[in-house]
Amino acid sequence: MSPLELASAGDRARAKAAVVAYYDFVWRVLRRHGLSSDEADDTTQEVFAVLATKISFVGPGAEKAYLFQTAGRLAANVRRRRARLPAQAGDEELDAHPDPRPTPESLADANEQWSLLDALLARLPDEQRSVFILCELETMTASEVAVMLDVPPGTVASRLRRARTLLLAWMEEVAADTRKDER
Structure with missing residues (x-):
């Protein structure tokens, strides 16, 4: 059973609303904390999974702050894990932020x-x-x-x-x- 299936209807609604409202914010925060685009994609989902399990402990209106703090902690975990792994050839990532016609x-x-x-x-x-x-x-x-x-x-x-x-x-x-x- 997923964390959202165990939560109350109100908590489920708050968690879903947080995903809609803050998904891009969390992704950008993770990128600015040094994660690659792929790492940010995966970790963004992890951040919202943590929120889903803890939503009943997060005060109404404090979701953004909770997500920011959780993102910072999870980004640090990813950076530590990455530092322990041997470097792979081709790890440089070309993150382009494209124009409409770049x-x-x-x-x-x-x-x-x-x-x-x-x-x-x-x-x-x-x-x-x-x-x-x-x-x-x-x-x-x-x-x-x-x-x-x-x-x-x-x-x-x-x-x-x-x-x-x-x-x-x-x-x-x-x-x-x-x-x-x-x-």
Whole structure:
């Protein structure tokens, strides 16, 4: 019997509504936590399976925060598992974020930019990465993030400020290296 079959009708409805409302959000969060597209696809389903088993313990209206926290934990598990596996030839993934009519050059540029963002985000500590993802990539307000992560708004602001500072410094390093390579 599936977890949703054991839940009450109200819990089933809440779980289904959460899937409809937050599926894309969870997938994007997993990608920003360093998972490949394939890993994000699988782990998104796992996140919602966890929600289905725990929905009765999640307060109404707290589903998004619960999903974000669950996604972060499961992404960390996937990264740990991946680190223990031997590297396979061809593991590099070309994640294209296509235009309606992409050219090969635009696809290559977009892939390079997304890969760079993923690499830079992976260098951030988890707490700063979470705040940066929610504020900058998911365009949530600091107040919303504070509620979601259950931290004071000042903590959100300081983590975001530190994440921006680190990312800016790293981007400047990458730009300097690129200029040096072009000479």
